[in-house]
Amino acid sequence: MSTVTKEQVEARVVETLASFGPDADQITRESTFQELDIDSLDLVELAQVVEDEYGVVLKGEDMKDLRTVGDAVDLIVSRAE
Amino acid sequence: MTERAGAALVTGASRGIGAAIARALARDGWPVGVNYRSEAERAGGVVDEIERTGGQAVALAGDVADPSTPDQLFEALESRFDRPVLVLVNNAGINRDDLTPSLRDEQWDAVIDTDLTAAFRLTRRALRPMLRARSGRIVNISSVVALRANPGQANYAAAKAGLIALTKTAAVEVARRGVTVNAVAPGWIDTEMTAGVASDLLAAVPARRAGTPEEVASCVRFLASDEASYVTGAVLTVDGGLSA
Numbered sequence: 001m002s003t004v005t006k007e008q009v010e011a012r013v014v015e016t017l018a019s020f021g022p023d024a025d026q027i028t029r030e031s032t033f034q035e036l037d038i039d040s041l042d043l044v045e046l047a048q049v050v051e052d053e054y055g056v057v058l059k060g061e062d063m064k065d066l067r068t069v070g071d072a073v074d075l076i077v078s079r080a081e
Numbered sequence: 082m083t084e085r086a087g088a089a090l091v092t093g094a095s096r097g098i099g100a101a102i103a104r105a106l107a108r109d110g111w112p113v114g115v116n117y118r119s120e121a122e123r124a125g126g127v128v129d130e131i132e133r134t135g136g137q138a139v140a141l142a143g144d145v146a147d148p149s150t151p152d153q154l155f156e157a158l159e160s161r162f163d164r165p166v167l168v169l170v171n172n173a174g175i176n177r178d179d180l181t182p183s184l185r186d187e188q189w190d191a192v193i194d195t196d197l198t199a200a201f202r203l204t205r206r207a208l209r210p211m212l213r214a215r216s217g218r219i220v221n222i223s224s225v226v227a228l229r230a231n232p233g234q235a236n237y238a239a240a241k242a243g244l245i246a247l248t249k250t251a252a253v254e255v256a257r258r259g260v261t262v263n264a265v266a267p268g269w270i271d272t273e274m275t276a277g278v279a280s281d282l283l284a285a286v287p288a289r290r291a292g293t294p295e296e297v298a299s300c301v302r303f304l305a306s307d308e309a310s311y312v313t314g315a316v317l318t319v320d321g322g323l324s325a
Contacts, residue, residue, distance in 0.1 A: 041254065045212050 004054055004080045010073045016049050017042070017069065029070035036069075046072065054080050087167025087214065088158050089305065090114040092145050092203065095124035097272035098222065099172040101294035103127055105302040107136030111168060114158035116141045118173070137162065145173045145199035146191075151206040165210035168305045171200035171244070172222040176274065178233040189236045196240035197247070204251055208260065217260035218305040221248050222297075225268040225320045241266075245316055252314030261313035263304045267297045268320025288321025 018024040022036045047058040056079040093099040095117035117124035124140040131138040143150040177188035211217025227241035252262035271291045
C-alpha cells in the first residue's frame with residue numbers, strides 16, 4: 001500500500017463522489033458531504049470503492065464521523081500506510 | 082432474445098421452485114447461476130435443459146449457510162459470464178418442522194441460518210455490483226406462513242417473516258439507485274419439499290388446488306424484469322387466495 005499517494009486517493013475520492021451527482025470542480029478537501037448532498041448510501045459506496053482499490057476496509061462507524069472530503073482522504077491514506 | 086448486461090443467481094435451484102425460477106429467468110435472456118448444495122446431478126440437469134433451449138447457465142455448488150459461500154458464488158458466476166450479477170433470487174430454504182414446545186435449538190438455528198441469515202449475506206454481497214451498476218433486482222422467496230400461521234413451523238415462519246422485513250428495509254435503503262428488492266410469498270406449491278408435510282392449509286386454499294413451481298417462477302420473472310422497475314419493497318403472494 002505504500003505506493004498509494006495522497007494525491008491519487010484524493011483524485012479517486014473526488015471522481016467517485018462526482019459520480020454521485022456533484023460537479024467534480026465543486027469538490028474540494030474542505031467541502032462537506034452535507035453541502036455536496038452526499039448521503040450515507042453514497043458513503044457506503046465510496047467505502048466499497050476504497051476497499052476494492054486500496055484494500056482498506058472502512059466500516060460504518062469509521063464513516064459516520066467523516067464531515068469533509070479531506071476527512072475521508074486522510075482516513076483512507078492513514079489506513080493504507 | 083435480449084442480451085443482458087448482467088447475470089442472475091438463483092440459490093437452491095437444483096429442483097422445485099428454484100429450478101423453475103432458473104428456467105424462467107434463462108428464457109428471459111439472463112445467464113443463470115444454478116446454485117445447489119448437494120444435488121450436483123440435478124443441478125446439471127437444470128443447466129442442460131436451459132442450454133438445450135438456447136439459454137446460458139452454470140451449476141454452482143455451495144451451501145448458502147456457510148458465510149464464505151456468497152463471495153464464492155458471485156466470483157464464479159461473474160467470471161463465467163464476464164458480467165456483474167444484477168439479479169439475485171434468494172430461494173434456498175429448508176424446513177425442520179415441529180410444534181413449538183418440542184422444537185429444538187438446532188432445528189431453530191438450522192432454519193434461521195439457511196432461510197434468513199444466508200439471504201441477508203447474499204443480499205449484502207449482491208448490492209455491491211448492483212449499486213455500482215445503478216441497476217439490480219433482488220427477489221426473496223418468503224412464504225405464506227410468514228403471513229398466516231401454520232402449526233409446526235415456528236422456525237420456518239419466523240425466518241420467512243424475517244425475510245419480508247429484510248426485503249422492505251433493504252428496498253427503501255437502495256430504491257434511489259435503481260435497485261429493487263421484493264418478496265414472493267408462495268402458498269401451497271407442489272414440490273418435493275411439501276410432499277411429505279402434513280398440512281391443513283390445502284383444504285383452506287380458495288383455488289382448491291396446490292400451485293406449481295412455474296406459477297411462482299413467472300412472478301419472480303416479472304419482478305426481475307424491466308417492467309417491474311417501480312415495484313419495490315412489495316410482497317407478492319402466490320397462494321391461490323390463501324392469505325386473502
